[in-house]
Amino acid sequence: MMIAYLLLGATLFALGVIGFITRRNLIVMFLCTEMMFQGIIVTLVTFTRFPLAGNPATLDGQVFALFLVAVAAAEAALGLALVVLLYRYHHTLDANSWRLLKDE
Amino acid sequence: MPALLVTFLVLGALGLFLALPGGRRCSNLLGWLLLAAGGACVVALLVWLISGGAELGWSIGLGLVGLYAALRVITHQKPVYSALYFVLLIVAVTGLLVLMEAHFLAVALVMVYAGAILVTYVFVIMLAQRPDPAVYDIRAREPLWGAFTGFLLLALVSGRLFTGGEPAAAEALEPALGPSGTVEAVGTLLLTQYIVAIQLVGVLLLAAMVGAIAIARRQVRPEADQSDIAEVAR
Numbered sequence: 001m002m003i004a005y006l007l008l009g010a011t012l013f014a015l016g017v018i019g020f021i022t023r024r025n026l027i028v029m030f031l032c033t034e035m036m037f038q039g040i041i042v043t044l045v046t047f048t049r050f051p052l053a054g055n056p057a058t059l060d061g062q063v064f065a066l067f068l069v070a071v072a073a074a075e076a077a078l079g080l081a082l083v084v085l086l087y088r089y090h091h092t093l094d095a096n097s098w099r100l101l102k103d104e
Numbered sequence: 105m106p107a108l109l110v111t112f113l114v115l116g117a118l119g120l121f122l123a124l125p126g127g128r129r130c131s132n133l134l135g136w137l138l139l140a141a142g143g144a145c146v147v148a149l150l151v152w153l154i155s156g157g158a159e160l161g162w163s164i165g166l167g168l169v170g171l172y173a174a175l176r177v178i179t180h181q182k183p184v185y186s187a188l189y190f191v192l193l194i195v196a197v198t199g200l201l202v203l204m205e206a207h208f209l210a211v212a213l214v215m216v217y218a219g220a221i222l223v224t225y226v227f228v229i230m231l232a233q234r235p236d237p238a239v240y241d242i243r244a245r246e247p248l249w250g251a252f253t254g255f256l257l258l259a260l261v262s263g264r265l266f267t268g269g270e271p272a273a274a275e276a277l278e279p280a281l282g283p284s285g286t287v288e289a290v291g292t293l294l295l296t297q298y299i300v301a302i303q304l305v306g307v308l309l310l311a312a313m314v315g316a317i318a319i320a321r322r323q324v325r326p327e328a329d330q331s332d333i334a335e336v337a338r
Contacts, residue, residue, distance in 0.1 A: 001154060001159060001163070003153065003266070004154060004163055004167070005163065005200065005204070006265055007146070007150075007262055007265060008167045008170065008200070010258055010261040010265075011171060011174075011258060011262075012171075012174055012193075012197075013257075013261075014254045014257050014258035014261075015174045015178060015254065016174075016178075017253070017257060018178060018250050018251055018253070018254030018255075019178030021246070021249075021253065021254070022124055022178070022244040022246060022250035022251070023178060023245070024240035024243070024245050025183055025238075025240055025241050027183050027186075027187075027225065027229055028177075028178070028183050028186050028241075030225075031177055031183075031187060031190050031225065032177070034190065034221065035174055035177060035178075035190070035193065038193060038194070038197050041201075041209070042200060042201075045200075045201055045209060045285075046204065048204075048206070048282050048283075048285070049205065049206070049281060049282045050281065050282065051282050057282040057283055058282075058283070059282075059283055059285055059289055059290055059293055060293075062206050062208070062209050063290060063294060065209055066208075066290070066294070067301065067305055069209075069213060069217075070216075070305045070308070070309060071305075071308070072217075072221070073216055073220065073309065073312075074312035075312075076221045076224060077224070077312050077313060077316040078312050078315055078319070080224055080225065080228050080316075081316040081317075081319040081320045082319060083228060083232070084231065084232070084320055085319055085324065087231075087232045089324055093183075093238070093240065094239075094240035095240075095245075
């Protein structure tokens with residue numbers, strides 16, 4: 001059973017990576033980072049549910065996943081505020097239009 | 105690495121390349137057919153490896169729904185639909201967490217993601233999206249190399265999953281199941297052993313909130329130079 005969950009978590013992470021690389025819309029790119037978080041959460045909970053041989057059965061993985069959710073919430077708030085600010089500069093959500101770090 | 109896994113990886117990479125928005129015509133359907141064939145391969149592999157009974161059926165069903173939603177998030181040309189398919193992904197992941205008896209985490213996931221984060225996303229999309237589809241949503245950036253790189257990473261990870269000897273023996277070696285993540289168990293752990301960490305997370309969330317307000321309130325002068333955008337939008 002463990003392999004099925006781990007495979008799903010890895011697939012979600014890989015799909016998030018692909019979306020982050022290929023999409024050009026800033027909002028969709030942020031959604032893809034959240035998708036990578038989902039893959040990590042599935043993996044952490046799987047290792048909590050099926051502890052590896054020789055390890056004590058604890059709930060540490062789920063607690064860690066909860067902290068991950070909190071960090072994701074903070075990241076989404078800050079990231080979307082930055083997206084709104086960038087949109088007000090150029091009136092576009094294209095990631096390619098932000099090639100220069102300096103203020104023109 | 106089993107042949108079915110290799111087939112899944114190859115079909116998935118090819119299908120995702122064709123299904124990504126890339127300005128090509130008539131290739132999306134072929135891409136989805138390839139992705140469906142890859143999904144059938146991975147289901148066959150799991151059914152062949154694992155004799156899990158009802159839990160296997162539930163997890164495969166929820167996993168397929170989650171994978172379909174994830175594919176739609178990264179292939180859909182309209183960001184609003186991407187955000188809504190992300191809600192479907194959250195629901196599928198929540199079902200998997202309930203299957204693994206992580207009840208507290210499942211509730212927190214639905215409340216935080218589907219309740220709070222997605223509402224923020226939809227607000228920003230409504231604020232920033234033009235009515236007509238933009239060129240940066242229609243054309244993906246390097247779909248071939250993106251799909252290749254991502255599935256190479258997946259091949260690396262999933263190949264390690266299946267090299268631990270005979271699969272049946274690996275399943276038999278599994279120890280007893282871990283504890284159930286009820287609200288009582290996880291909450292007690294959070295407020296005793298992890299009390300410092302949870303206070304720190306509270307400080308982090310406060311700092312993020314203040315920072316978001318400070319960033320969003322900044323006054324900007326609208327950019328007059330449109331030539332750069334026109335050059336990039338090719």
